[in-house]
Amino acid sequence: MPGLNSEGWTCPLPLRDYPRIVLGHGGGGKLTSELIENLFLPAFDNAALTSLGDATVLPNIGGRLAVTTDSYVVRPLFFPGGCIGDLAVHGTVNDLAMAGARPLYLTAAFILEEGLLLSTLGQIVRAMARSAREAGVKIICGDTKVVERGHGDGCFITTTGVGVVPEEIVFGPDQVKEGDLVVVSGTLGNHGVAILSVREGLDFGTTIESDTAPLYSLVVQMLASGASLRMMRDPTRGGLAATLNEIVGRMEFGIEIEESKVPLDSQVQAACELLGLDPFQVANEGKLVAVVAEEKSEELLQFMRQHPLGQKAAVIGRVTREYPGLVVAKTSLGGRRVISMPMGEQLPRIC
């Protein structure tokens, strides 16, 4: 297969000697074709992509479509547990999964900075291809643009996801009822702390890895439990705090959580204390927050815990009429505090 070698993409473009991206790679001519033929096509191999038209034509999906888009600008490009390529797949398929949609297709658009090593791009693309296979999605079309050195930052990726929503699924804030439970699928804050540790060169004794992962198979497992799922969100930028505030912002209820029930890795907790970060505001890339009916919630947790990504699933709170529009935390000392919407993000360029 052109471009693949036993070292793993150290030489994705055999036709040219210069090992870096040049402006011409974004020019739509021979150099662009070389990137496509030698790098993208072998990695993302599928019939739809290979047709190489201006647009990719797909069979009738035959159901409600879910569509979502995200740009990824994470810095650095590689971090413990993943790279921008993994994020660009997981972040987008997870947004589909949170709508209850089965992820089917991704598009991938690259904005590359002149001078980026082709071997680096090769590693990123290989990671995307692997993540896409794991997530069960096909990368069906793409685009490459190149900007001059100093006008970009190595590699930005924008992915758009298309999925299909099964007939019976209706998720949304309008489905939430008083007394519903708030569930998280595992420990929070790992992604943000992993990025920060490598960015700042911090050493916490052990490596804290990003939790980046595709969540749809966990959603399938949750649906199989028979519990009534009202809505789901993945707490990425702004973390749990932003996600819960978004939820209460779109319904007539409030949410009360118990701080002590929120699962945290002890290393992440220690790192957050050291750095003055609020772990509830730190980004996650492989976790979900679900609002579910209390009935059958025990079954739900059992089902979730059987899944590798749900082993530490926990009920952390409840929907209440008491504080409409607010997120309130019961502290370990028995007091209560309002968790407000973060202004920005504690850590820029986390995803």
Next chain:
Amino acid sequence: MPGLNSEGWTCPLPLRDYPRIVLGHGGGGKLTSELIENLFLPAFDNAALTSLGDATVLPNIGGRLAVTTDSYVVRPLFFPGGCIGDLAVHGTVNDLAMAGARPLYLTAAFILEEGLLLSTLGQIVRAMARSAREAGVKIICGDTKVVERGHGDGCFITTTGVGVVPEEIVFGPDQVKEGDLVVVSGTLGNHGVAILSVREGLDFGTTIESDTAPLYSLVVQMLASGASLRMMRDPTRGGLAATLNEIVGRMEFGIEIEESKVPLDSQVQAACELLGLDPFQVANEGKLVAVVAEEKSEELLQFMRQHPLGQKAAVIGRVTREYPGLVVAKTSLGGRRVISMPMGEQLPRIC
């Protein structure tokens, strides 16, 4: 409507005093919400977008889907005849139209550089909204990321388009037959020369404007002519030369064109001569190249010329067995030359 004022978006975000994009606008918290509520929602106003879930759920489209994605990094952001916002809509809906698809939906992902004026972003977003309305598409979901000053270039936009392909349409290089005609919808090179003139501060006496425009209504007109359309492409990056070479690269035939029949504005031609540019390699953003059956081609041209975007439509060449895989031009002197695939793009960051 929040954010709109009589001056036209000079103050899209009334809630903050600072007139520029800050990192927090990409943080997923309050500042991001302000951008969404005060800028994107009023401009792109539609029910699907307003649901603001992680993904947007759409009704069953009930046909073959066409999907395409492109990043836009044009420099400068504004140029005679348009701006990056227009391009980000037209470029993507045109790729759908070239597959014969009716454009339905767009997603829009912004990568903004810290320090971008909010009023500039407002102008771009307003242009996108206007172009989307004209093109008949809804912008149904989006994303905003912000990178530090010096790590981006003002504003990059990635749009993904979703359309539906009518049952009877089958376009593609495999539909092309020997003797088919090659048609262009109008004069070539206007977009590239417009960008270059403003970038380099050149004055050609009159302003050459970009041809940026949405092509689907012209495609509908062409289909109505009853002619057999085999395939279409829009000659953007790399211009006519790249497009024709892409076409011959995917079929067993060659294409012979007559140079003198390719429509060129005299100003564009003069500018290209002055600057040493090959007008066949200059980008267009509102033109199409179609391969069509000779039968009913006269009717096709009549129908095209009744459309504002097809007034200068012309047959420029023919599909031939004589030069398989090659694009050959008959020059005005009666000789023949091979038009090869450009290596990169004469003008970087043209779209």
